[in-house]
Structures are given as C-alpha cells and as structure tokens.
Amino acid sequence: xxxxxxxxxxxxxxxxxxxxETFRRLIAENDLKGKxxxxxxxxxxxxxxxxxxxxxxxxFSVTPETAEEFFSxxxxxxx
Amino acid sequence: MRMLRNELxxxxxxxxxxxxxxxxxxxxxxxxxxxxxxxxxxADGLGxxxxxxxxSTLTGKIISTMLSQGMKIEEAVETIMATLPVCxxxxxxYSTFTIIxxxxxxxxxxxxxxxxxxxxxxxxxxxxxxxxxxLIGGKKVLRSDIKLMRDxxxxxxxxGVEHAGVGNHYNFGWTREDIIGYIKPFLAANYTAKTLTxxxxxxxxxxxxxxPMDDATVCTIKIRDRVPMNLLFGPPxxxxxxxxMMSLFFAKEGKHIVCGGTTSxxxxxxxxxxLVPSLDFFDPDIPPTATIEGVDLVTExxxxxxxxxxYAKNYxxxxxxxxxxxxxxxxxxxxxxxxxxxxxxxxxxxxRAINPAHQxxxxxxxxxxxxxxxxxxxxCLEKMGKKVKVVYF
Numbered sequence: 378x379x380x381x382x383x384x385x386x387x388x389x390x391x392x393x394x395x396x397x398e399t400f401r402r403l404i405a406e407n408d409l410k411g412k413x414x415x416x417x418x419x420x421x422x423x424x425x426x427x428x429x430x431x432x433x434x435x436x437f438s439v440t441p442e443t444a445e446e447f448f449s450x451x452x453x454x455x456x
Numbered sequence: 457m458r459m460l461r462n463e464l465x466x467x468x469x470x471x472x473x474x475x476x477x478x479x480x481x482x483x484x485x486x487x488x489x490x491x492x493x494x495x496x497x498x499a500d501g502l503g504x505x506x507x508x509x510x511x512s513t514l515t516g517k518i519i520s521t522m523l524s525q526g527m528k529i530e531e532a533v534e535t536i537m538a539t540l541p542v543c544x545x546x547x548x549x550y551s552t553f554t555i556i557x558x559x560x561x562x563x564x565x566x567x568x569x570x571x572x573x574x575x576x577x578x579x580x581x582x583x584x585x586x587x588x589x590x591l592i593g594g595k596k597v598l599r600s601d602i603k604l605m606r607d608x609x610x611x612x613x614x615x616g617v618e619h620a621g622v623g624n625h626y627n628f629g630w631t632r633e634d635i636i637g638y639i640k641p642f643l644a645a646n647y648t649a650k651t652l653t654x655x656x657x658x659x660x661x662x663x664x665x666x667x668p669m670d671d672a673t674v675c676t677i678k679i680r681d682r683v684p685m686n687l688l689f690g691p692p693x694x695x696x697x698x699x700x701m702m703s704l705f706f707a708k709e710g711k712h713i714v715c716g717g718t719t720s721x722x723x724x725x726x727x728x729x730x731l732v733p734s735l736d737f738f739d740p741d742i743p744p745t746a747t748i749e750g751v752d753l754v755t756e757x758x759x760x761x762x763x764x765x766x767y768a769k770n771y772x773x774x775x776x777x778x779x780x781x782x783x784x785x786x787x788x789x790x791x792x793x794x795x796x797x798x799x800x801x802x803x804x805x806x807x808r809a810i811n812p813a814h815q816x817x818x819x820x821x822x823x824x825x826x827x828x829x830x831x832x833x834x835x836c837l838e839k840m841g842k843k844v845k846v847v848y849f
Binding site: 394415 | 716718734
C-alpha cells in the first residue's frame with residue numbers, strides 16, 4: 378500500500394510533519410513496515426483541505442488530530 | 457562582492473563587540489568602494505564609550521574620504537593628527553588605525569599605525585608579508601604592498617582582541633600566535649569573511665567571560681573566485697512563459713536551486729525527470745527538500761525562503777545564526793550556504809503566478825508576501841556584497 382503525504386507549503390503549515398510522524402510511529406508499532414510505503418509529495422492541488430494524504434490514488438484530508446484515527450480506518454484496516 | 461580585473465573578487469566582513477556597559481563602540485570600520493578598488497579603515501579610539509567612538513569615527517571617515525578622493529596617505533595622516541580633538545584627561549588626541557587599500561589590479565596596500573599587526577594567510581598558511589617603516593608627522597607607520605592571490609585572507613583587528621583573557625584565561629592576553637592558531641583550522645571550510653569574523657569575536661567574548669574590558673573589532677577580507685548561482689522561485693504568471701523561463705534558467709552557468717512545490721513539479725516535467733520528495737524533517741519548521749536529476753537543490757518555497765531571509769538579516773547583524781545554517785541539512789540552511797558562502801553572482805528567476813490555494817487569509821504565505829521576500833532577500837544579499845539580478849516572469 379502506498380501512502381503519500383503532501384509536504385507543500387500549505388499542508389506543511391497545517392501540520393504535515395505531525396501527520397508524517399504519527400504515521401511513522403503507527404507503522405512501526407503495528408509492524409507494517411513491509412506493507413506500507415510512506416512517501417512525500419509536493420502540492421496535490423487541494424491545499425484548502427490539507428493536510429492532503431493520498432492512499433493508493435485516493436486523496437484524503439487529514440489533520441494532526443485525526444491522523445491516528447485515519448490510520449486505523451484507512452491504512453491499518455486495509456493492509 | 458565587487459569584481460577585480462582578474463576575475464577574482466573580495467568578500468569583506470567586519471563586526472565589533474563593545475566594552476562592557478557601553479552602548480557605543482570605540483572602534484570604527486569604514487569601507488569605501490571606489491571604481492578601481494576599495495579603502496577599508498579600522499580605527500580604534502582612545503578609551504571607550506562616546507569619546508572613543510567620536511575619535512575612531514572621525515579618524516575612519518577622514519582617512520577613507522581623503523584616500524578615496526585620491527589624496528596621499530601621508531596627507532591623510534597629517535590631517536588626522538592636526539584635527540582630532542585632544543582628550544582633556546590624557547592630553548593627547550589619539551586613535552590608532554589600520555588602512556587597507558585594495559586596487560583592482562590585485563594589490564593590497566596596508567598602512568598600520570599602532571593597531572595589532574594585520575594577520576595574513578596564503579594557501580591556508582600564515583603569510584609574513586614584508587613591511588617598511590615610515591615616519592609621518594613624527595609617527596611610526598608600517599607600510600606593506602602585497603600582490604594578492606586567490607584565497608588570500610587578511611584579518612585586521614583592534615587591540616581589544618589581543619587583550620581578551622588577560623588575567624583569567626591568559627596572563628598576557630590572546631597573543632597574535634594564539635589568534636593565528638585559533639582561526640587557522642576554520643580557513644579550510646567555506647566560511648565567509650563575516651563568519652570568520654564572527655568565529656574570532658565569539659572566542660574573544662568567551663575569553664573575556666562575556667564581559668569585554670575593551671572594544672574588540674575584527675575585519676576579514678577574503679580574495680576569492682567568482683561563483684555564479686541561480687535560483688528559481690515560483691511558476692510564471694503566464695503559463696505560456698514556462699518553457700522560456702525554464703530554458704533561460706537552465707542555460708545559466710552555475711548551480712541551480714529550485715524553490716516551491718508547484719515550481720519544482722513544473723521543473724521536473726520540463727526536464728523529464730522524476731521529482732522525489734524526501735520525508736526528512738531536519739528542522740521541524742522547514743518542509744523537507746526533494747531531488748530532481750539535473751537540479752542542485754529542490755526545496756519548498758515561501759516558508760523556506762522566509763527562513764533564508766531571517767538568516768540573511770541576522771548575517772548582516774551579529775551573525776549568530778551561522779551556527780545553525782552553516783551545517784544543518786534542512787532546505788533553508790542549504791540555500792543559505794549556497795547563497796551566502798558559495799555564490800558571488802546570483803540570478804533570481806521569480807515567477808509571478810498567484811497560487812489560488814495560498815490566497816487564504818489563514819495562511820501567512822500569500823502573493824504579496826512572496827514578492828516582499830524576494831525584494832528583502834535581494835537587498836540583504838547586496839549588502840553582503842553579492843551581485844544580484846532579478847528577472848520576473
């Protein structure tokens with residue numbers, strides 16, 4: 378599974394670093410290193426709804442607060 | 457960084473720290489650029505505070521103005537001796553000085569009156585330049601004529617530097633040999649004249665236990681090669697100009713820096729190479745960099761450049777933040793090193809496209825801020841002595 382987090386200006390200000398850190402931690406905790414490929418991207422063209430996260434071609438809007446829940450529902454559950 | 461005729465250029469950086477409790481510095485550095493070179497005067501007024509400040513400022517200004525108008529050094533010195541106000545307590549008018557005049561044809565002419573002797577390095581080693589003694593108005597002045605070479609470094613300083621540590625760290629202060637030994641290991645790195653100056657003064661401050669008992673000033677001159685650098689920031693206002701902007705940018709000699717998410721995407725398309733962002737947050741506040749084959753550095757735009765501007769402003773002041781940008785791996789530190797240390801001639805390619813997503817009042821990154829960043833950064837780089845050209849698209 379490929380998970381890409383936008384690290385463009387706008388998403389950065391909305392907390393991409395925290396989202397990346399949460400994902401990294403959860404991937405390690407859940408032992409998903411071989412299954413989830415975490416990457417970065419510049420602008421996904423949806424800055425208003427940042428932080429933009431792309432999971433296998435589908436774009437979602439995540440915030441540092443919802444990152445953990447998002448991970449359980451959309452990444453961990455579907456691996 | 458004015459060019460010399462032989463394609464070398466000079467980087468000049470100076471800074472002072474004040475005697476403890478004084479608002480004004482008793483040392484003064486005056487730099488006057490001329491068509492055929494530059495005159496640098498480092499003057500140290502007797503005592504400290506207001507009186508010393510007036511003495512050294514007068515001395516510096518008189519000498520630099522007279523010399524830059526083509527008058528002889530002897531006349532300038534005689535004028536000073538006759539002009540300086542006499543101290544009521546000490547009964548003398550006194551300001552020591554070092555004059556360094558660099559001519560286009562690569563000659564340094566140095567006159568030294570009672571300041572510690574200028575230190576010079578050539579190819580990383582201490583260089584004992586020849587001096588002759590002159591008597592001007594009854595005063596002993598040392599004169600040197602030096603044919604300059606690439607990577608020569610000249611360091612002039614006031615006696616406050618040599619007095620550092622008297623009584624606590626060193627019995628007799630920080631000697632000339634100590635100073636040479638201290639700065640020598642730093643010369644191999646790519647530090648600017650200003651940063652070398654800062655490194656020396658930080659040690660001076662430490663030796664004084666942060667309570668300087670004298671004003672201390674360092675002025676460093678580095679003779680170096682010209683290095684061009686190109687930075688692309690923002691997509692063009694008119695999409696049709698993309699190809700023109702990219703081809704002009706990549707045709708330029710020197711390294712290429714691309715700033716901005718959309719900008720780097722466009723760049724990657726133009727080059728037909730993948731854009732590979734990293735996820736390494738070396739600095740929590742600066743977005744990660746990316747790589748594109750054929751581009752030397754790819755970073756985010758506004759946030760990164762804003763930090764570079766902060767570093768640039770600080771560079772022109774006490775330059776304390778060189779401790780961060782001189783080694784860190786985040787995008788802003790990398791740009792700072794390329795622009796402040798490596799480059800002498802900088803071309804900015806600025807795109808004026810408005811990113812609709814950034815025009816949100818909640819985001820501190822709108823269009824006018826971006827244009828202001830470019831203006832302010834240009835101004836700072838010019839003050840550092842860089843030649844900057846800005847082209848808008």
